[in-house]
Amino acid sequence: MMHLPVYVSAIIAFVLLAAGSLVLPDWAMFLFAMALAKGLVCLGIVGMMRGGVVSFGQGLYYCLGAYTATLVANSFGVSDIFLLTLISAAVCLAVGLVFGPLLSSYRGIFFAMLSLALSMVLYGTLSKMSFIGGTDGLNIGAPTFLGWAPEGRPLQTALYIYVVAIVVIAGALMRIYFDSEQGLITLAMRDNELRVEYLGASVRHVMTYNYVFGALLGGIGGTIAVLALGHVDPEFAFWTTSGEFVFVAILAGYLSVPAVFVAAIILELVRSFSNLYFPNTWQLALGIFLLIVIVALPGGLGSLIKRSKETDT
Amino acid sequence: MIKKHITGALGAALLAGGLAGPAAAQDDTFKIGVITFLSGQAAESFGVPAWNGGKLLVDMLNEGGKLPAPYDTKGFGGMNIEVVVIDEAGGATKQVQEFRNLVQREEVDAVVGYVSSGNCLAVPPVADELKAFTILYDCGTPRVFEDGAFEYVFRTAAHATMDNVSLARYLKSRDFDVPSFAGLNQDYAWGQDSWADFTGAMKQLYPDAEVKTALFPKFGAGQYGTEISALLRERPALVHSSNWGGDLQGFLIQATARGLHKRSQVVLAAGDHVIPQLGNKMPDGIFLGARGVNGLAANARGGELKELTDTLWMAYEDEYDTFPVQAPFRMWQALLGLKTAVEKAMADNGGKKPTDEELAAAMKGLSWDAPSGRIEMMLADGHQAIQPNAIGTTKWNEETGKMELVDVEYYAARCVNPPAGIKSADWLAQGFPGAECD
């Protein structure tokens, strides 16, 4: 297989995904948009996973981004999707910069649990704030696109194209980062971080970077999700939400960027259809699906591609 | 890598496209999507009993002639009723997605659902965007129509303000002395709102009562030992709780064992639904409501709705070995309202199956009879129902081995619900302007 430059792959991916807006039925386009938005959050987890840590609290940024967008939209009347994304991303970046250095010295289950605790504190705080809806949450109006205010199918299409564009850009940038010196150090840390330190690289520094990128992606994902849904509640920061993100990351594996989004879409489809066909036992169906995936694909979806690549050369 | 991406995305797209097959209902059937809790804490107290009642009613309607007039015609205007049921558990994100799937993939003719207030707030904007006729059948928060206006969305049950206004009125009408009171409510919007409503109503009727402590245990906490100690210590004259389901049962079991009901009068905003399960473990002398004239209060009411109520009551008891509490009553009033609206729309359009627009036009401002009384779509420009309410006192009947509701007081809908055009919080703060009590 020819190794295409990242930007060529990105353009091909964009064209193909965007073509989905022509063929997908309404409900599926919405489902894909949500899956891709959540996929962004998961991409952040994959970035950390490459360094051997997994955040069980990525809902923190997903929720923070969503609430920032909603509060800004509701209090200042901002509805432009680009501006809302930028503001939420900035807030998440700032918060990520505060917690990043703190969390960068934690590993394994402790990193997972401390990140979970942080996101649960946000959940608890938001649940208490009844002036912004408490557990019932808030609604946000439909976004506008640089002054254009579509409705119905055009709105869904515009949102879908927007999330596709962000996904492709973020995916390409993360790929470039993963292949950069720092990205490769991350991978080395996964094997043995003491060795990395002896080589003169700062593990904490790199960890912080990965965490901050995760925060940024989480915030952007949350913003797009809330604009598509029209509603946000503290559940965005609940541990089960974060658990789902981790599941997608594990399903995807840390080897491939596109696999993250494929995994996110698969999970959404499985969940939606098990809900319809097994209204009483959808959790059972989902649980069995998770187990099958974990058993059948120990390295994640990405490992399939890696394997096929190896046989290619 | 990219190749995988492409095949994956296309595969998913094809799968999605393929499954989007024709699910549209025929002209001789009316397809409703029902969303209610089938798992989680709310399944036992609301979701499952509601749908048990709903299933029963749908079957009776499809058979035709089982209910007294005007509900003796078959189905909805002769059309057979078909149902798709979805579990409400899983949060608002999931529900918005499922709502879109129901409307766009399953092509249901109407959606009836939502116990959780969060879901009731999240779904209406989507319903309007998709122009999909939707009935919110259970949830309580007044915010749905006070913070927004929706064309295609209707709530066929009164919002929660009525529950606590009725409780306060009950205390007043029974000359109950309340020098102080305290609250124990679940720590989420329902409990917080209920406590705010109750303190608001009490401020009007008992301006001198002192608020002792407001406890908010976590939703699903299970352990109330510490809270009960705090309530016992403070010795308020009255303890208010809007807990429901397992949280209410757990609280009552633990509080009764420690004698809280002997030190303080316990009042429950929505407590009727735990009576069948608790039986004589429910202490005597508790003041409780059922969020409407539902359950025991409806059974004890008699009057012209007796035949309709008794028919459904007995069918429910025969089928499920227990009597219906508040949730099935609210499902019944939603489905009977939908039947009335469908038939009204068909009378207007010459007998065709009504579109979403025609249904919405028919539902607006509609009123109809249900086992829980006369339901009137009075508020929010004809989109929000008001209904009568009742509060009673528990009393265990040793002879029959059944819990009874005694000293029941019935409140007219206009006495305990705000009039059109005023937010419920303002209505409470201004001392119930425009309330019409007998």
Next chain:
Amino acid sequence: MDLIATILVDGLIYAGWLFIVSVGLTLVFGVLNILNIAHGSLYAIGAYASASLVGAYFAAGGEAFPFGSYLALILAAVLVAVVLGPLLERGLLRYFYGRDEVLNVLVTYAVFLILEDVMKLIWGVNPYFVYEPYTLLGDVEIGPLFYVGYDFAVIAAAIIVGLAVWLTLNRTQVGKVVLAVIHDAEISQTMGVNVKRIYLGAFMAGAFLAALGGALTAPMISVTPGLGVNVIIVAFAVVIIGGLGSVPGAAIGALMVGISRAASVHLVPEAELFIIYFVMAIVLMFRPEGLFAKTQARKI
């Protein structure tokens, strides 16, 4: 003074319950290195099983000797451990030993989801009640307050459980072997220890403790679907505070959470929801691996 006493008593009662529900979790993590989310399901199954068993006990004429219902409670927990322990450990978890900790969390999350629905299939959604054991022990009057005797029985049970686990680990031969396995499973294996059996035993003990927590709680609550999900998070927090794998840590963690929660309910009821995460975040900031965790050598 009276307020402080009340806070302490309430805190102790809650801590006793917390300890029972979390000590099994820490034990399983210590030995198998798996943070078991399905611990919450085992708790719920324990509650259901004890509700069924105690119900059956009274239906079979247990009124004559009501105290026998306590045996039924314990028997229910034993049953859950004997049936589900081997099924989960031998049938599923053993294939994941040595894999990433976080992956294992997901495996048990899947089990948790499955068991949630399995419980619904077995017991339905209607609540079960077994109040008889709750009121059998009468009232205890402390100051101006009444407590239920059963609450103190739970504290006693927690102390017994704690001592039993600690003594087994530290004062018996089996315990020494378990500690050896915790320290290094591979070397223990080469020394002739049947590690498989230790893993199975530890998981069954963990399952028993989870189910016991549920069984002891069942009399004071209504046993309904969704019971497990609320327990698992508090149990996690306690175990993380105390240090994963540490039994004394779980005890201290339970006490800290129990008493700070009681203080918050009496003094600042608004803060109750997140007091537990607050304690956890504070502890982890100063002791990243929890209060009692062994420091681990980093392998080069």
